[in-house]
Amino acid sequence: MRSTYTITVTIIISAVLAMPLLYYNLSLLIAGFPILTSLNIAGQPSLKVDFRVALDFFYVISSTILLVPAVIYSSSVAYALSLIIHVFRGDHEVLFNAVYVLPVFLYGALRVFSEGWRAGQLHSFRFSVSSFLAFIMGYSGIILLAVLVSFYFGNILWGYFSALRGVRLGKPVLDPLADFFTVNPVGAVIVAGFMALGLYLFSKALTEALVFYVKPSKSVAIKVLKDIDFEAPIKPPLSSIRNMIVSLALSPPIYYLVLLSLSRFEVIPKDPIMSILARWALSLIVLGVVWRVLIRLLTRFDEAEPGPWNFILGALLIVLLYGLAYMAGYWDPRVEGLSPARVDEALKNIMLGYYTTLFDMARLILILVGVTP
Amino acid sequence: MSESVASTGRVAAVVLLAATLIVLDVFGAADSGVLGLALIGFLAALRAYNAVAQASLSTCRVDASVEGSIEGKPLTVEYNVCNNSWIPIALVEVSLVYPSYLKLTRGSPGGLAIIPPRGCINYRTELLARVGRHKIGPLKVVLRDLLGFYRGLELTLGDAVEVRVKPREGESLRKVLLEISRSVGLSRAKRPGEGSEFYATRDYKPGDEVRRVYWKALAKGRLAVKEFERESTLHTLFLVLADKSMLYGPYLNTPLEHIARITVTIARHLASKGDYVGLLVVSNGKTWGGKLGRGWKGYRMVVDTLSNIDYESIIGSAESPESIISSEQLVMKLLASTPSRGKVNVILVNTVEGAAKHSRQFRKLQSLKIYTFHSFIIIPHLYGIEKLGAFERAVYRIKTYEDTRKAYDKIKELRKEGVKAIPVTPWDAAAKIVSKLETVRGLA
Numbered sequence: 088m089r090s091t092y093t094i095t096v097t098i099i100i101s102a103v104l105a106m107p108l109l110y111y112n113l114s115l116l117i118a119g120f121p122i123l124t125s126l127n128i129a130g131q132p133s134l135k136v137d138f139r140v141a142l143d144f145f146y147v148i149s150s151t152i153l154l155v156p157a158v159i160y161s162s163s164v165a166y167a168l169s170l171i172i173h174v175f176r177g178d179h180e181v182l183f184n185a186v187y188v189l190p191v192f193l194y195g196a197l198r199v200f201s202e203g204w205r206a207g208q209l210h211s212f213r214f215s216v217s218s219f220l221a222f223i224m225g226y227s228g229i230i231l232l233a234v235l236v237s238f239y240f241g242n243i244l245w246g247y248f249s250a251l252r253g254v255r256l257g258k259p260v261l262d263p264l265a266d267f268f269t270v271n272p273v274g275a276v277i278v279a280g281f282m283a284l285g286l287y288l289f290s291k292a293l294t295e296a297l298v299f300y301v302k303p304s305k306s307v308a309i310k311v312l313k314d315i316d317f318e319a320p321i322k323p324p325l326s327s328i329r330n331m332i333v334s335l336a337l338s339p340p341i342y343y344l345v346l347l348s349l350s351r352f353e354v355i356p357k358d359p360i361m362s363i364l365a366r367w368a369l370s371l372i373v374l375g376v377v378w379r380v381l382i383r384l385l386t387r388f389d390e391a392e393p394g395p396w397n398f399i400l401g402a403l404l405i406v407l408l409y410g411l412a413y414m415a416g417y418w419d420p421r422v423e424g425l426s427p428a429r430v431d432e433a434l435k436n437i438m439l440g441y442y443t444t445l446f447d448m449a450r451l452i453l454i455l456v457g458v459t460p
Numbered sequence: 461m462s463e464s465v466a467s468t469g470r471v472a473a474v475v476l477l478a479a480t481l482i483v484l485d486v487f488g489a490a491d492s493g494v495l496g497l498a499l500i501g502f503l504a505a506l507r508a509y510n511a512v513a514q515a516s517l518s519t520c521r522v523d524a525s526v527e528g529s530i531e532g533k534p535l536t537v538e539y540n541v542c543n544n545s546w547i548p549i550a551l552v553e554v555s556l557v558y559p560s561y562l563k564l565t566r567g568s569p570g571g572l573a574i575i576p577p578r579g580c581i582n583y584r585t586e587l588l589a590r591v592g593r594h595k596i597g598p599l600k601v602v603l604r605d606l607l608g609f610y611r612g613l614e615l616t617l618g619d620a621v622e623v624r625v626k627p628r629e630g631e632s633l634r635k636v637l638l639e640i641s642r643s644v645g646l647s648r649a650k651r652p653g654e655g656s657e658f659y660a661t662r663d664y665k666p667g668d669e670v671r672r673v674y675w676k677a678l679a680k681g682r683l684a685v686k687e688f689e690r691e692s693t694l695h696t697l698f699l700v701l702a703d704k705s706m707l708y709g710p711y712l713n714t715p716l717e718h719i720a721r722i723t724v725t726i727a728r729h730l731a732s733k734g735d736y737v738g739l740l741v742v743s744n745g746k747t748w749g750g751k752l753g754r755g756w757k758g759y760r761m762v763v764d765t766l767s768n769i770d771y772e773s774i775i776g777s778a779e780s781p782e783s784i785i786s787s788e789q790l791v792m793k794l795l796a797s798t799p800s801r802g803k804v805n806v807i808l809v810n811t812v813e814g815a816a817k818h819s820r821q822f823r824k825l826q827s828l829k830i831y832t833f834h835s836f837i838i839i840p841h842l843y844g845i846e847k848l849g850a851f852e853r854a855v856y857r858i859k860t861y862e863d864t865r866k867a868y869d870k871i872k873e874l875r876k877e878g879v880k881a882i883p884v885t886p887w888d889a890a891a892k893i894v895s896k897l898e899t900v901r902g903l904a
Contacts (some may be wrong), residue, residue, distance in 0.1 A: 130904075172481055182477070182490075196607050203551065204730060205570055205571040207568040223578045225546070225548035233505035234502060237499070237501030240501045248493070276482065279493070279496075283478065283496070287504045292603075298464070307514060307515060307518045308615045
């Protein structure tokens with residue numbers, strides 16, 4: 088429980104840290120009113136200009152309002168949002184000014200100190216000056232190393248990302264998706280996001296594993312083990328591969344049925360490129376959903392001894408799905424009726440079409456990351 | 461999978477910032493993509509450092525010690541935490557685990573600390589000692605990232621240290637006791653018998669030991685022998701039925717602490733007279749002490765028993781009187797501690813609430829003929845007021861008059877029920893108990 092004194096001091100320091108951005112916002116607000124007024128006075132009531140100015144005004148006001156919770160709770164998130172709002176009004180320079188950006192980091196430190204500092208602790212903790220100097224040197228070194236390493240990896244990854252954006256496949260089938268990830272900024276942002284996430288998760292998994300092996304700690308290990316949810320299902324070895332095989336077997340008819348339904352309702356875009364992208368997205372979604380549902384179902388099989396009814400139900404489900412796809416395959420749009428001649432061909436096309444889609448996507452990823460030419 | 465280092469909500473702020481920088485670059489607004497990815501990399505690097513620092517923290521060497529063992533004096537708790545690795549550990553949120561019924565007088569119960577590489581930090585704090593056995597420590601530590609992005613697991617460092625605090629003897633009480641008993645050393649019964657002090661002479665009877673012949677009388681032609689005054693030895697067992705009500709009241713002035721002080725002062729007094737003395741504390745089905753010892757041995761046994769009282773056990777005691785201990789168990793325990801000769805004076809000191817709760821047990825004990833029971837009930841509302849000035853004390857007395865009256869009424873009810881209870885205050889309890897014992901000694 089923080090004392091009133093601590094809370095007050097924390098708020099004061101937070102306010103001091105937020106002062107530059109507040110000053111900036113207020114200066115914009117003060118400067119913004121004359122512009123709005125002059126536009127009206129000048130007799131140029133352009134709706135577009137008025138809307139733009141009003142939107143700017145809204146952004147600046149929002150940024151200023153967000154500073155209130157940021158200061159009261161020393162909230163880094165509220166402050167970061169307050170800062171990022173300026174980007175929407177085309178002013179991204181604030182993100183490159185240390186005075187405005189530092190509070191995002193310092194608020195965290197402030198919060199840690201305000202929560203952990205206890206009155207009278209200076210009388211309780213003692214260490215030698217040499218130890219303190221050793222700590223300062225060691226800690227500064229670590230922070231410096233962290234900054235250098237992060238910039239090094241940032242540079243490498245961004246270079247890779249830039250190279251990836253320059254890839255032009257020249258393959259008619261893969262180009263739509265490849266262009267989405269390379270030319271289209273939205274796709275490129277998704278790729279960059281995945282790269283950043285990959286960097287973080289890889290580093291997290293690596294350090295977690297390395298620390299346990301290089302510097303094993305009994306107490307940490309016990310604590311981590313105790314935190315594991317003991318209600319977690321038991322996973323037999325290679326169950327992921329089993330789930331993948333079953334999912335891949337079940338997905339084609341479901342994908343086909345969903346695609347057929349969507350086509351009937353004309354949800355699938357008419358544009359050829361968008362149509363390919365939509366089919367790819369749909370195939371992935373179906374695979375993901377089936378995989379997810381299957382994991383839940385098969386886990387129940389893993390946990391308890393499955394009875395004959397479970398097997399019968401499972402088999403019936405597969406038969407039903409393939410039966411539906413088979414029936415759908417009878418449908419001949421030319422005659423507007425069922426046509427037995429099309430069945431085998433249709434089923435083959437369903438399976439092949441689906442697996443080809445997945446293969447194309449896998450191939451594209453391999454090409455983009457430079458594994459295959 | 462469970463993680464050794466968890467991220468806090470503040471990571472989201474940096475992720476937002478990084479994402480904005482990346483988006484700006486992708487849309488061609490600024491060359492900030494590297495900075496964005498570097499921010500994510502910085503978070504990853506900080507996390508890696510925290511994971512390593514936590515492993516170093518968990519393997520720190522910790523030495524713990526507690527100094528002080530007298531009630532009312534400081535208990536100095538000291539922990540030395542030494543980092544064996546080359547990794548500086550920052551920041552560590554440290555908190556000392558100690559019983560909530562102990563008061564901190566100096567320092568803090570924890571705080572934020574740094575642990576230098578290949579170096580140590582010293583954590584020292586002072587608690588105000590109160591009688592009984594207490595477990596202090598270990599240290600609970602949580603690694604906190606300096607910028608507040610990550611938080612480690614809650615770990616314990618070092619071991620808990622057990623400390624036994626002896627009760628403080630009341631000097632003023634001892635003086636009062638000396639005045640009552642009017643002498644120090646062995647007590648005499650004013651009757652002839654075994655002893656070392658001369659009592660009188662009488663005519664020789666066949667069978668008298670020759671060494672007792674009074675030679676001065678023989679020289680005058682009278683065959684007489686010397687008689688010695690019989691030494692009077694009391695057997696006193698203090699019985700404390702401890703429950704939660706014993707712990708209510710100001711710090712160092714709870715009924716239990718008053719009873720401890722009274723008991724140890726009387727025990728010292730009786731020990732100096734060579735009497736048998738002992739203490740039996742009963743709480744929540746557990747017993748401490750119960751044996752009688754002669755003289756200083758008995759006194760040490762009483763002090764040991766008092767310094768061995770476990771507060772946690774008393775705090776955890778249920779409200780039902782039978783849960784304190786069954787009457788049968790209690791009687792058996794008493795019988796086990798009874799010496800082979802002499803009648804044991806059992807001194808029961810309790811609170812009004814406790815006495816009301818255990819009245820059935822009291823009556824049962826009174827019915828046992830081999831013991832002499834004396835029940836003393838402490839009036840609760842007067843603890844600690846000796847520290848007040850005369851005026852404040854008067855105001856306090858007026859304020860608590862109604863409660864005190866109720867307490868006296870309750871004792872009257874107990875007496876009507878057959879419990880031979882005597883109301884006492886913390887100041888006159890020792891004097892009243894000793895006068896009672898001296899009366900018994902005179903009758904012996």
